[in-house]
Amino acid sequence: MEELDKILRRIRESKPGMESRYELRESIMEKVHKRANYLDYFFAWTDVGWLRKSLAFASVIIVLFFCGQQVFMTNRIDKLEKRMISINTDNILQYQRENVMANSVLYRDADRKTLADSIKVATDDLLDLVKSYRDLQLKYENVQNEAKQEKQENRKQKL
Amino acid sequence: MKRKASIFILMTIMIFLSSCGGPDALVVNMVGEDGTVQRKLILTYHADEFDLSDCQVPVDSTWVISKSFDVSEEGDTTYSLTAIKEFDSVDEINHDYKTYKGTNPGMIRRAYFEKKFRWFNNLYRYSEKVSAALVGIPPGDFFTEEEIDYLYMPEKLTDALLEGPDSTKISEEILDPLEKRKEEWLGKSLLRALVVKLADTAYANPEIGIDTNRLYRKEEELTSMLFFDDLEEEQILDTLLGKGFYQDNSVLVENFLSEIEKELGPAFEADSYLLQTFMPGELIATNGYLDKEGNVLWEVDGEKFLSSDYEMWIESKTSNPWAWMVTGAFVLFVVSGLLFKAFKS
Numbered sequence: 254m255e256e257l258d259k260i261l262r263r264i265r266e267s268k269p270g271m272e273s274r275y276e277l278r279e280s281i282m283e284k285v286h287k288r289a290n291y292l293d294y295f296f297a298w299t300d301v302g303w304l305r306k307s308l309a310f311a312s313v314i315i316v317l318f319f320c321g322q323q324v325f326m327t328n329r330i331d332k333l334e335k336r337m338i339s340i341n342t343d344n345i346l347q348y349q350r351e352n353v354m355a356n357s358v359l360y361r362d363a364d365r366k367t368l369a370d371s372i373k374v375a376t377d378d379l380l381d382l383v384k385s386y387r388d389l390q391l392k393y394e395n396v397q398n399e400a401k402q403e404k405q406e407n408r409k410q411k412l
Numbered sequence: 413m414k415r416k417a418s419i420f421i422l423m424t425i426m427i428f429l430s431s432c433g434g435p436d437a438l439v440v441n442m443v444g445e446d447g448t449v450q451r452k453l454i455l456t457y458h459a460d461e462f463d464l465s466d467c468q469v470p471v472d473s474t475w476v477i478s479k480s481f482d483v484s485e486e487g488d489t490t491y492s493l494t495a496i497k498e499f500d501s502v503d504e505i506n507h508d509y510k511t512y513k514g515t516n517p518g519m520i521r522r523a524y525f526e527k528k529f530r531w532f533n534n535l536y537r538y539s540e541k542v543s544a545a546l547v548g549i550p551p552g553d554f555f556t557e558e559e560i561d562y563l564y565m566p567e568k569l570t571d572a573l574l575e576g577p578d579s580t581k582i583s584e585e586i587l588d589p590l591e592k593r594k595e596e597w598l599g600k601s602l603l604r605a606l607v608v609k610l611a612d613t614a615y616a617n618p619e620i621g622i623d624t625n626r627l628y629r630k631e632e633e634l635t636s637m638l639f640f641d642d643l644e645e646e647q648i649l650d651t652l653l654g655k656g657f658y659q660d661n662s663v664l665v666e667n668f669l670s671e672i673e674k675e676l677g678p679a680f681e682a683d684s685y686l687l688q689t690f691m692p693g694e695l696i697a698t699n700g701y702l703d704k705e706g707n708v709l710w711e712v713d714g715e716k717f718l719s720s721d722y723e724m725w726i727e728s729k730t731s732n733p734w735a736w737m738v739t740g741a742f743v744l745f746v747v748s749g750l751l752f753k754a755f756k757s
Contacts, residue, residue, distance in 0.1 A: 292752065299753035312746040315739055322532055326729065329697045337702045391486055 434515065435493075437468045437685035443538045445692040445730065447501050447525045455493040462493045466515055468685035468712075470508035471495050501525070502538075518545075518678030519717075531735050536691055539725035542712060545679035546672075547608045548601025548719025555597070559590055566686055566711035569701060594715070600635055601719040605672060607631050610652065613668050620661060627652055645669065684713035693730035700724060 271277070298304045435457035442450040453471050455462055460479070464471050475495035482490050499505050502523040509521045520543035528535040551560055562570070573582055607627050614622035630652050646658040649665060658665055687710045689700070700708040710724040 296749045296752045299749045305750070305753065308746045309750060312743045315743060319532060319739070322530065326533070326696055329727075330694075333695065333697065333702060336698065336700065337704075 434466075434683060435462060439469050439685060439687045441538070441687070441689040443525065443536070443689060443691050445527070445534070445536070447527065449499045449502065449505060449523075449525075449538075451497050451499060451505070453493075453495040455495075457491050457493075458488075460491045462491075464495070465513070468514065468516055468683045470512040470514065471497075515683040516678065516681075519682060519712075520678070530729075531732065532739070533729040533731055534693075535696075535727060535729050536693065537725060537727045538689060538691060539723050540687065541721055541723040542717040544720050544722075545677075545714070545718050546601070546605040546675050548604045549597060550720035551597070552720070554600070555593065558586070559593060562586055562590055563594070564699075564710070564716060565701060566709055567684075567713075568686070568711075569709070598715075598718070602676075603631060603635055604719075605675070606648070607652065609668055609672050613664070617664070620664065622653055626654070679714035679718045682712070682714035682717075684711060686711055687724055689724075689726050691726055691728035693728045695726065695728050698726040700726060 298308070435455040438454040438456075440452040440454070442452070444450075453467070453469060453475070455467065460481070462479075464473070464477075475497040477493065477495045480492050480494070482492065484490070502525045505523040509523070522541050522543075524537070524539045524541070526537040528537075551563060555563055565573075570587065573579065574587075576582075610622060610627055611624045614620060614624050614627075634648060634651050645665075649658045650656065687700075689708050695702075695706065695708070698708050700710045702708055708726050712722070712724075716722040
């Protein structure tokens with residue numbers, strides 16, 4: 254602490270002063286001015302009337318083009334909603350498998366193709382019939398399984 | 413030899429053939445930004461019997477082929493064949509379509525790919541077009557917009573709708589009336605094709621002396637008759653061209669009727685299949701049907717391209733981040749300059 258006090262005392266005694274205040278101020282002002290010059294240089298085009306107007310016009314056109322394009326795209330994407338259907342690829346493949354099986358039942362006997370007097374109705378009805386039959390079969394098997402399980406549980410409870 | 417009114421016979425055949433008993437086919441296109449297409453074909457059948465030379469779309473041994481099977485809850489086994497091939501461009505697909513000799517040999521198909529630079533975005537368009545089988549009545553001129561939506565809807569999706577909550581309403585209000593309208597449209601289209609063919613024949617053979625104006629006048633009259641009377645070819649042609657024409661020009665008549673049947677072949681004998689396409693970037697428009705996962709689907713069958721070209725198209729976009737940045741910087745530069753000028757003055 255004593256040494257520090259000594260140093261401070263000496264500095265005070267030597268009375269330090271700014272000898273070239275004017276130069277310092279000038280150099281600071283010059284630097285500030287220089288920065289202003291850079292901006293002037295960078296935006297010098299704003300002093301040229303036709304260039305300023307042209308660039309402003311170009312900017313407006315670009316912004317309008319951008320907005321227009323976005324609105325156009327959004328409208329088209331909105332329209333896609335109308336074409337949405339609640340099914341996915343797995344369902345489609347599942348339908349294909351079901352149809353293939355139904356068809357295989359229909360075409361097992363090749364002569365059946367020519368039996369019906371009204372081919373379209375017969376084919377559709379037969380396909381529906383086969384599908385319904387297969388659904389019923391599945392439901393029947395499920396009911397049977399459930400009944401079996403119920404019986405087993407009853408036995409367990411009795412035991 | 414007298415033939416019964418072939419229009420109705422052909423209509424019945426056409427409806428029937430849309431559900432023939434071969435393997436079901438699903439074609440999946442994965443389109444790349446550079447126009448490459450990865451094409452995947454999934455065939456489903458009740459037996460492990462797949463004949464690639466007899467498929468709905470071109471496929472051969474150069475495709476990567478794999479097989480699998482699926483056993484349903486009912487215990488039924490269905491077999492699937494998956495074939496994949498990378499195409500450098502749609503030209504290769506078109507080349508395959510040109511040399512194709514499968515179950516749809518008369519079907520004229522073409523694939524198109526287009527990429528457009530639109531500064532902020534790149535737009536992509538992929539389409540596959542099946543050329544019209546004959547000059548009939550385009551569906552757009554006959555059906556309403558809603559009817560067209562259901563007309564082009566893949567059969568499997570219609571089936572799915574009929575299992576949904578509004579099935580009765582859809583069936584009674586849309587699908588049943590549509591079936592009747594479809595029959596009417598098919599009849600009118602076939603009659604139009606006949607009239608156009610007759611007019612062409614008249615043009616090529618002026619010595620026969622067919623009055624083409626009379627042909628078009630009689631078309632309307634004949635259309636209404638077709639739905640009430642069981643007409644024979646002789647009656648149809650005599651109504652159109654004057655009594656006795658059929659007998660007097662039997663050879664010519666036989667020739668052009670054979671020609672019409674030949675033209676109708678691709679539509680009547682079409683073996684239907686499903687087409688699905690994935691595009692690069694974000695989907696923006698399509699005339700296909702979107703499923704829950706955003707996949708786009710179409711069905712190709714004879715009805716769809718009977719009287720007008722059937723184009724299955726899809727469009728998507730990708731963004732250009734550099735264009736956004738360049739544009740942002742430019743607009744910022746101009747706005748800053750204008751503000752600077754305003755403050756300065």
